[in-house]
Amino acid sequence: MAENRGTVLFTKNMKKDYTILAPSMLPLHFRMLEGVLNSFGYRVRVLETSGKHIIDKGLKYVHNDTCYPALIVIGQLLDALESGKYDPGKTALLLTQTGGGCRASNYVSLLRKAVAKAGYGQIPVIPLSFANLERHPGFKLTVPMVHRMLYAVLYGDLLMTLKNQCKPYEINRGESEALASSWAERLSRELGRKNRISYRKIRENYKSIVKDFSKISRTDERKIRIGIVGEIYVKFSPIGNNNLEDFLISEGAEPVLPGLLDFCLYCVYNGIVDAELYGIRRLKAFFCKILYRFLIKKQKDLICSITENSNFRPMGYFEVTRILPEGIIGLGTKMGEGWLLTAEMLEFASQGVHGIICTQPFGCLPNHIAGKGMMNPVQKRHPDINIVALDYDPGTSRINQENRIKLMLSDAKSRAGCN
Ligand code: SF4
Structure with missing residues (x-):
């Protein structure tokens, strides 16, 4: 050994x-x-x-x-x-x-x-x-490996975004989940092949995915949209948040999630911020700038593939998201999800979501500061937005959590004029 x-x-x-x-x-x-x-x-x-x-x-x-x-x-x-x-x-x-x-x-x-x-x-x-x-x-971890991992993140963000916009409205139950799953299998095989990765093929895949989701038969009901922000694991993981996305759908709402690429961009952008704010790690900042530009271009292409081929709402553009918290929280606040958490609340509020759930592990200090601690300033800018902070830990009562969400949903529904 x-x-x-x-x-x-x-x-x-x-x-x-x-x-x-x-x-x-x-x-x-x-x-x-x-x-x-x-x-x-x-x-x-x-x-x-x-x-x-x-x-x-x-x-x-x-x-x-x-x-x-x-x-x-x-x-x-x-x-x-x-x-x-x-x-x-x-x-x-x-x-x-x-x-x-x-x-x-x-x-x-x-x-x-x-x-x-x-x-x-x-x-x-x-x-x-x-x-x-x-x-x-x-x-x-090698550069070719990280390069392919990046496309897995972009594909994943696309599938998650489209699935969440179809699943609450689908007429044939399970269709959106099955489509997302079959694309994930197919893309996993494609990304796992030894041959060189072609960006043209990746963009063609974006287009085909968007077209496939557009074909899902959906009702034209109006449902409230609820943003989910918070600490990365409890925000995304169904075990971490007691299947929050499915719960929202079962209660007649549409869940809206930020992409994983945003978190990657946040980590890279912080490398630039360190040099600007504190004058440290200038060489790292130089490489972060190159990487940042590269990632931003990839995000832009992904967003265009959605807007040019469908009526689906694309994910937020990080270049816009990152300036939203100006005047509320400094970019030096980067422990945990830091300023990104506040920025995502502001992004959702400006996109007209009807409510936001801020998910936190119990006792997670950095995320409480950037999440719960920022609810007031966010609500001052967007007085109509209803934000609820939920703590998760092994002893949390699921019923209590669900009741708080239901209360928030009923308020959001009556404000939005939905049933
Ligand atoms: S408690 Fe600490 S380690 Fe855990 S999620 Fe929060 S910031 Fe991260």
């Missing part, structure tokens, strides 16, 4: 026959990301398990005060290890790390402690991070 200062390493020899388990967050995006990683010779399995037993497993191995997203992903990974489906002698674990200042950067050490406590101390834990936090000889 290769080790470096007590850390079990994922070696080159492990690459060909080890299964790497990873927790899910955004089901469509992560299915494609799995395809990309596997095309580079890994055997990654993104876990799609759910249920209360996962939270219970997390509670068994980490303190109940631990950040809720960490508790869930650790519970999901340990549940898989204990399921008997994977050989512990041939399994590794993969976890994303932001490398930022909050406890999210300590998820890996928390996971290692939990894994050792459960008796699997020999299992390598690999942090997936752009901050180069730890080197494992058998796992490396």
